[in-house]
Amino acid sequence: MSKTIRLGTIIAAHGRHYLAESEGARLQCVTRGKKTNVAVGDSVRLTLTSPNQAVIDAIEERKTLLYRSDQYKSKLLAANLTQLFIVVATEPSFSDDLVSRSLVAAEAAGITAHLILNKTDVTESLPRARERLQVYTAMGYPLHEVSARAEPEATVAKLAPLLAGQSSILIGQSGMGKSSLINLLVPDADIATREISEALDTGKHTTTFTRLYHLADGGCVIDSPGFQEFGLYHLSEGMLERAFRDFVPHLGHCKFYNCRHLSEPQCSVLAAVEEGKIARMRHTLYGQLLHESAQTLY
Numbered sequence: 001m002s003k004t005i006r007l008g009t010i011i012a013a014h015g016r017h018y019l020a021e022s023e024g025a026r027l028q029c030v031t032r033g034k035k036t037n038v039a040v041g042d043s044v045r046l047t048l049t050s051p052n053q054a055v056i057d058a059i060e061e062r063k064t065l066l067y068r069s070d071q072y073k074s075k076l077l078a079a080n081l082t083q084l085f086i087v088v089a090t091e092p093s094f095s096d097d098l099v100s101r102s103l104v105a106a107e108a109a110g111i112t113a114h115l116i117l118n119k120t121d122v123t124e125s126l127p128r129a130r131e132r133l134q135v136y137t138a139m140g141y142p143l144h145e146v147s148a149r150a151e152p153e154a155t156v157a158k159l160a161p162l163l164a165g166q167s168s169i170l171i172g173q174s175g176m177g178k179s180s181l182i183n184l185l186v187p188d189a190d191i192a193t194r195e196i197s198e199a200l201d202t203g204k205h206t207t208t209f210t211r212l213y214h215l216a217d218g219g220c221v222i223d224s225p226g227f228q229e230f231g232l233y234h235l236s237e238g239m240l241e242r243a244f245r246d247f248v249p250h251l252g253h254c255k256f257y258n259c260r261h262l263s264e265p266q267c268s269v270l271a272a273v274e275e276g277k278i279a280r281m282r283h284t285l286y287g288q289l290l291h292e293s294a295q296t297l298y
């Protein structure tokens, strides 16, 4: 049989099983050997092995790559993204640690980050949520307030134009309303998810895989399973300080050119923390991430 080579886009990933879209068809894909370096959003070169199956031969050059990592391994979240939306809600309470880590990951990957505050209809928790989000809006991250349940049309009117023509990912802790938002933005998301799940043969684990949906206005949106941890062990010290957007104006002014901004004398980052220009919580996280990146084993 002569080989058929095609280009495709990875639209779902579950373990080492991938689903690609190519010339209007969906193809079940595997990698060669034990490679697991493929991400949703990747452009790939495929060799067809049957009418609906293929082997991934190569990954085209990525524009961006968003990933998280722990001490032992990295986990690719999505490739070729242009934007990241962090979904938080008035309730349940969101984690500043996860929000900040997601922002740092986006900065390090060169992806624009936005915040979505969902469930604004829960008015008693709204002032507190807004107050907590001020630290991020002060850094220039756009905040979009919506209520997927109480104001679905207004939610779509606000978010759809931001997503059009872009390649976006929605991430958030469980319970923030990410699925509700996806269902509003991608009207046939449920059907698409079921089809993808069947094609991937993931059985019951329908919500544990990352998938890409096309948008009516062009572009795509990627839904990833909720997670509780966002390890950034892969970021080097130099990348870390620049991925803290609030640190950037103060970099280059420390007494020591190789200042780590932890306890050095005449450190302009520490001075900014003392002056309230950098939130203490952000500096604490920076110290934690620096510590984590020193633990990397791989």
Ligand SMILES: Nc1nc2c(ncn2[C@@H]2O[C@H](COP(=O)(O)OP(=O)(O)OP(=O)(O)O)[C@@H](O)[C@H]2O)c(=O)[nH]1
Pocket: 118, 119, 120, 121, 122, 146, 147, 148, 149, 150, 172, 173, 174, 175, 176, 177, 178, 179, 180, 181, 225, 226
């Ligand atoms: N009051 C209110 N509740 C909402 C809103 N949006 C979603 N919810 C509710 O919040 C709960 C969580 O919503 P989901 O969309 O399942 O949230 P998720 O972030 O996808 O959570 P997981 O599926 O656990 O990852 C559900 O009970 C929704 O009905 C909203 O705008 N206002």
Ligand SMILES: [Zn+2]
Pocket: 254, 255, 259, 260, 261, 262, 264, 266, 267, 268, 269, 270
């Ligand atoms: Zn310093």
